[in-house]
Amino acid sequence: MSVSSPIVSIDPLLCTGCRRCAEVCPVDAIVGTLHQPQSIDTERCVMCGQCVLRCSAFASPFDETISDIPAIRKERGLPEDDSSTLFAAHFRVDKGSVSSMLEDTDKISMVQCAPAVRSSIAEEFGLAPGTLTPGQLAAALRRLGFDLVYDTIFAADVTIMEEASELLERLESGENLPMFTSCCPGWVRYMETAWDDQLSHLSSCKSPQQMAGALFKSYGAEIAGKQPEQIASVAVMPCTAKKFEAGRPEMQADSVPDVDAVLTVTELADMLKRKGIQLTSLQEEEFDAPLGLYSGAGTIFGASGGVMEAALRTAIAVTTGKEVDESGVTFTKTEEGISRATINVAGKTVRAVIVSGLAHAAKLLEDVRAGKADFDFMEVMCCTGGCVAGGGQPKLLPHVDLQDAIQRRRESLHVHDKALPVRASHRNPSVTALYENYLEKPLGHRSHTLLHTTYGEAAGGHE
Amino acid sequence: MPHRLNPFILATASKCIGCRACELACAAAHIEGGVSVGSLQAPLSPRLYLTCVGEMRVPVGCRHCEDAPCAAVCPNAAIYRTDRGVQVDESRCVGCKTCIVTCPVGAMEMGQIWENGKPVMRRVANDNSPEGSEMEPALLASKCDLCKDRAGGPACVEACPEQALALIYPDAIKRRRNIQAALALKGTGARAGEVL
Amino acid sequence: MHPFVLSDPSRCIGCRACEIACVDAHMDEDMVEAGNKELPFSPRISIVHEAEVTAPVQCRQCEEAPCVAACPAGAVVSEGDTVRVETERCCGCKACMAACPVGAMQVAVIPGKIKTPVAHKCDLCTGREKGPACVEVCPAGALRVFGREDLQRIPVSKRRQSASQLAGYN
Numbered sequence: 156m157s158v159s160s161p162i163v164s165i166d167p168l169l170c171t172g173c174r175r176c177a178e179v180c181p182v183d184a185i186v187g188t189l190h191q192p193q194s195i196d197t198e199r200c201v202m203c204g205q206c207v208l209r210c211s212a213f214a215s216p217f218d219e220t221i222s223d224i225p226a227i228r229k230e231r232g233l234p235e236d237d238s239s240t241l242f243a244a245h246f247r248v249d250k251g252s253v254s255s256m257l258e259d260t261d262k263i264s265m266v267q268c269a270p271a272v273r274s275s276i277a278e279e280f281g282l283a284p285g286t287l288t289p290g291q292l293a294a295a296l297r298r299l300g301f302d303l304v305y306d307t308i309f310a311a312d313v314t315i316m317e318e319a320s321e322l323l324e325r326l327e328s329g330e331n332l333p334m335f336t337s338c339c340p341g342w343v344r345y346m347e348t349a350w351d352d353q354l355s356h357l358s359s360c361k362s363p364q365q366m367a368g369a370l371f372k373s374y375g376a377e378i379a380g381k382q383p384e385q386i387a388s389v390a391v392m393p394c395t396a397k398k399f400e401a402g403r404p405e406m407q408a409d410s411v412p413d414v415d416a417v418l419t420v421t422e423l424a425d426m427l428k429r430k431g432i433q434l435t436s437l438q439e440e441e442f443d444a445p446l447g448l449y450s451g452a453g454t455i456f457g458a459s460g461g462v463m464e465a466a467l468r469t470a471i472a473v474t475t476g477k478e479v480d481e482s483g484v485t486f487t488k489t490e491e492g493i494s495r496a497t498i499n500v501a502g503k504t505v506r507a508v509i510v511s512g513l514a515h516a517a518k519l520l521e522d523v524r525a526g527k528a529d530f531d532f533m534e535v536m537c538c539t540g541g542c543v544a545g546g547g548q549p550k551l552l553p554h555v556d557l558q559d560a561i562q563r564r565r566e567s568l569h570v571h572d573k574a575l576p577v578r579a580s581h582r583n584p585s586v587t588a589l590y591e592n593y594l595e596k597p598l599g600h601r602s603h604t605l606l607h608t609t610y611g612e613a614a615g616g617h618e
Numbered sequence: 619m620p621h622r623l624n625p626f627i628l629a630t631a632s633k634c635i636g637c638r639a640c641e642l643a644c645a646a647a648h649i650e651g652g653v654s655v656g657s658l659q660a661p662l663s664p665r666l667y668l669t670c671v672g673e674m675r676v677p678v679g680c681r682h683c684e685d686a687p688c689a690a691v692c693p694n695a696a697i698y699r700t701d702r703g704v705q706v707d708e709s710r711c712v713g714c715k716t717c718i719v720t721c722p723v724g725a726m727e728m729g730q731i732w733e734n735g736k737p738v739m740r741r742v743a744n745d746n747s748p749e750g751s752e753m754e755p756a757l758l759a760s761k762c763d764l765c766k767d768r769a770g771g772p773a774c775v776e777a778c779p780e781q782a783l784a785l786i787y788p789d790a791i792k793r794r795r796n797i798q799a800a801l802a803l804k805g806t807g808a809r810a811g812e813v814l
Numbered sequence: 815m816h817p818f819v820l821s822d823p824s825r826c827i828g829c830r831a832c833e834i835a836c837v838d839a840h841m842d843e844d845m846v847e848a849g850n851k852e853l854p855f856s857p858r859i860s861i862v863h864e865a866e867v868t869a870p871v872q873c874r875q876c877e878e879a880p881c882v883a884a885c886p887a888g889a890v891v892s893e894g895d896t897v898r899v900e901t902e903r904c905c906g907c908k909a910c911m912a913a914c915p916v917g918a919m920q921v922a923v924i925p926g927k928i929k930t931p932v933a934h935k936c937d938l939c940t941g942r943e944k945g946p947a948c949v950e951v952c953p954a955g956a957l958r959v960f961g962r963e964d965l966q967r968i969p970v971s972k973r974r975q976s977a978s979q980l981a982g983y984n
Contacts, residue, residue, distance in 0.1 A: 171668065171675060173637035175779065190636065190673045217667050217727050219970045240655055241661055279654035421656050498802040549654035552646045553639040553777035554770070560653065631981035669970075669977035676980050678973040693874070693915035712915060713877025715815060718965055728815055728877060728965075740878060743893035751891070757815060757877045811965030 160232070160247045162202045162399045163546075167192035168221060169212050169243035176244055181513035181537065182345060192243075196286045199348060201513065202394030203341040203537045204419075204546015210244035211553060218325065239425060246395040246546070249416045250365045250426055256387035256415060257300040263379055264387040265299040265446075267367045268292060271393040271457030271542040273418050274567040278549040278560075279424035280435045283525030285563025287571055290439025293447075296391075297440060305375070305446035307390065310367035311453030311465070312580035314338060316354045317606055318360045318462075318470050320597035322532055326503055329400065333508075333523065333531045336462050338362040340400035341537030345513055350520050351611065359607040361413075363456060364390050364397055365406050367446065367452035369605040374593045375446055383411045390417045393457070393545035396537070405608050415577055419547030445585040451480075451572030452580045458565040459511035459541035460486060463534045467498065467578040474501035491515060492539065495530070506530040512539035540565060552610050623788045624682035624703050627666065627762065627772055633782035636675030638668050644776030647765055649732045660737060663729035665762045666774055677774070677783065680704065680725035680762035688726055688761070690716035696759065703764045708738070711758040718759075721743030816875035816895055817938065817961040819859075819946050823869035826861075826955035832870050832948035832957060833857035839939050839947035841925040848925065856922040858936045859948050870948070870957065871920035873897065873936035881935075884913035889933065896938050904932040 165176070165185075170192040177185040177193070184200040187193035195206075214221045221227075226238055231246055236512055246353070250357060257264055272444030277286035296304045318336065325334050337343055337358040346354055361369065368390065374381035400406065401414035418426070427434055442448065452468050467482035486494035486507070492515030498505045508530045510516045516535050522528045538544040543564035544557075577583050594601045645662035646655075669735030682703040689697040689704060696710035697717060708731050717726045731738045737755040744752045765772040766786070775783045831836045836857040838845055843853065859872040879897045881890045889903035890910055899910075901924075910919040910933050919935045938959070949957040960968075 171636035171638060171670065173635040174677075175635070175637050190675065211637050211642045212636060213642055213662060215638070215641055215662070215664055215667070216729075217970070219663065219966065220670070238661055240658075276651060278654045278722040281657045421654075424656050549656055552651075553643040553653055553779075554646075554773060555653045578698055629980060631977065667969075667973055669973040671974050671977050671981075674977065674981050676977045678976045678980070694880075711878060712874075712880050714819065714874035714916070715818065715877070715960070715965060716874060718969055719820060719960055721969065722972060723976045724969035724974075727969060740892065741882075743891035743898075 179205040179209045201341040201344040202396040202399045207242040208252040212243040214241040262387045263302045264369045265303045266389045267307040268391040274564040284560035285567040287567040291437045294437040294440040295434045306442045307452035308449030310363040311456040312583045312586045316597045336534045342535045393542045393548045395546040448585040450583040451575040451578035454572045457542045459536045469581045503568035506509045508533040510535040513537040625787045626682045630782045631676040633780045634676045639777040640774035643773040647773035660732045687720040691716045691720045724762045728757040730755040731758045818875040821869045825954045826869045828868040831951045835947040835951035853925040854923045880913035883912035884909040901932045
């Protein structure tokens with residue numbers, strides 16, 4: 156698979172021009188007229204993959220215009236014996252490169268899974284939406300051949316440590332406020348493509364995926380007694396934009412990428428099935444310590460509002476010394492896709508906003524640009540509902556209620572959060588150990604090198 | 619018992635946008651699987667077919683003919699009329715393909731048929747294989763069955779985002795339109811004293 | 815999908831040229847010589863002459879051929895473009911005749927080395943340069959080969975016609 160392949164694209168041979176994808180594109184990047192094959196405006200596209208989820212124009216065996224399905228498979232870098240259904244809108248498949256990494260005995264393979272993966276992958280094995288299978292996910296990844304089954308949620312906990320500190324620092328200095336979260340790569344890409352004059356508001360934190368990748372190849376390498384280049388770092392994500400994020404030039408150290416390859420939920424499910432691994436019949440197993448241990452706070456990163464709640468749990472503890480399992484802060488929906496709350500942290504009033512769905516962010520950004528922003532901290536998730544609704548999630552059949560499925564995935568992450576022994580990021584013992592043994596403190600020198608970045612021009616083009 | 623006309627699925631071309639959701643839903647309704655495309659345990663083999671002629675898009679499928687040509691030509695009585703449409707008994711189909719050639723609508727295809735999550739297989743001679751033969755999925759007559767075993771009715775109708783598909787009962791439509799026409803005639807003719 | 819030969823009863827004049835051409839195509843001798851030698855005459859295509867219809871019937875080269883399934887000797891195989899009888903393996907059990915829904919299978923003595931009745935049926939004249947002899951000889955154009963491409967094209971073109979009709983009234 157060539158690295159220059161677009162992350163998300165529409166196959167003109169399969170596209171019937173129904174334009175249903177244009178209805179869900181948050182940035183109006185789908186170009187074309189009705190009944191004609193559509194294309195993607197790569198200048199606008201944020202690679203969220205919502206078009207991929209929506210597309211129902213598959214390669215029917217009875218359509219005379221779709222004659223050479225093997226050629227399409229080849230063009231998409233799929234193996235000849237691949238039998239997955241081809242759709243017009245599709246994302247770059249990286250199963251092949253992950254398989255090669257797993258076969259490379261010179262390397263030690265480390266894998267991470269985003270929170271939302273464990274509440275949806277069972278759907279690909281015939282179970283109901285929102286069935287929670289973290290233990291079986293860990294077991295399946297081990298069967299697939301990963302040496303160390305770490306987890307993105309661990310890095311989400313680290314993100315909270317860094318981002319909460321960054322927010323408190325900015326509130327103190329009054330600079331670059333309001334601060335925006337930076338864990339969603341579709342959102343970051345949108346800032347870069349459409350609001351590049353406002354980039355200073357983005358948190359400098361890398362996303363949990365990239366923090367995990369950077370830690371695998373530094374702290375993780377040290378634990379494993381390996382050099383960074385001896386590690387194959389793979390991420391399983393409910394997201395297609397994460398493939399783009401992993402390839403960004405600033406997401407590497409000395410030309411070694413933090414994350415070598417990103418699989419979507421559908422790709423992982425397919426790899427498991429091809430190896431005969433029936434996820435739902437496996438015995439539950441634990442994620443590997445230390446980079447696979449996680450708190451409930453990190454878990455809810457997968458649903459819109461989760462980053463905010465996770466940050467608040469830690470912020471309350473840090474500023475008041477009072478440990479809470481839940482922040483108790485209720486956000487009120489003020490308009491479609493936007494919820495707000497005002498919180499008192501250490502005598503300061505923090506006005507927080509949660510944006511669910513990229514299309515709703517524009518008017519808030521207008522206010523920021525005009526210097527009229529009436530908030531201090533904003534969480535934005537590109538996909539409506541958060542990563543549970545991501546473009547790398549299972550493609551649901553037409554009769555299935557998508558909103559209901561998203562709600563169920565979301566609820567199951569909250570159920571998982573409540574069931575975990577540690578529910579705040581700063582109390583995750585592996586996180587505490589990471590800071591004690593390696594990073595020293597949030598926003599410290601090592602954190603700065605490994606876990607923070609600068610967004611903007613350096614991100615390069617879409618392809 | 620009076621002869622009741624078979625219902626069938628009719629598409630409104632002017633409403634169809636060509637998204638293939640009907641074909642996707644149809645194919646999924648006839649194989650094992652869960653809620654996602656990835657959970658389906660077989661390649662998709664729809665029983666209605668999006669047809670593109672120039673700018674026009676419309677799905678075409680079985681009309682459940684009263685004197686069905688496919689049933690008439692079937693040499694093995696695998697196609698028969700029921701009170702729920704013209705149906706194919708796959709266990710009787712021998713794959714003679716005469717129905718494909720005979721159907722005036724183009725509703726019949728040879729498709730892979732799945733039973734208990736596995737394709738029905740057949741053995742084909744092949745001198746290049748060690749056993750002298752190999753197994754491949756069987757191709758059997760495949761056409762709209764009106765989703766006869768599906769609780770929610772035809773999957774294609776449910777899936778269409780534009781409401782371009784409907785399960786229609788021709789008797790009922792005729793009756794309704796007759797009544798409408800009669801009501802429209804009310805007050806005309808003899809009462810007006812007009813001699814035509 | 816296997817190709818097959820199908821007749822158009824509206825054209826058939828019942829001349830039996832197809833039957834004769836079929837026998838001719840399946841033996842080494844020419845027809846006169848065969849007549850002199852009194853070789854058996856067993857065509858693989860059968861003209862039906864009834865009050866309602868006159869038409870030849872022959873094998874449809876079924877995808878799920880009942881003759882293949884019925885044969886205890888493994889003498890009927892689905893291979894390449896046809897369903898084929900390996901006459902050397904046939905023991906004349908006639909199960910295929912009982913199984914075939916169109917009556918395409920015949921068990922009889924045919925010209926050649928084997929002197930007992932063996933199963934035989936249309937083989938689409940595989941190996942014959944000009945294709946099936948029956949199709950070539952029919953003076954009324956009543957026989958036609960439906961090839962793989964035809965079987966893909968015909969429903970598609972009918973659907974295009976149906977689609978255009980649908981567009982016409984709604």
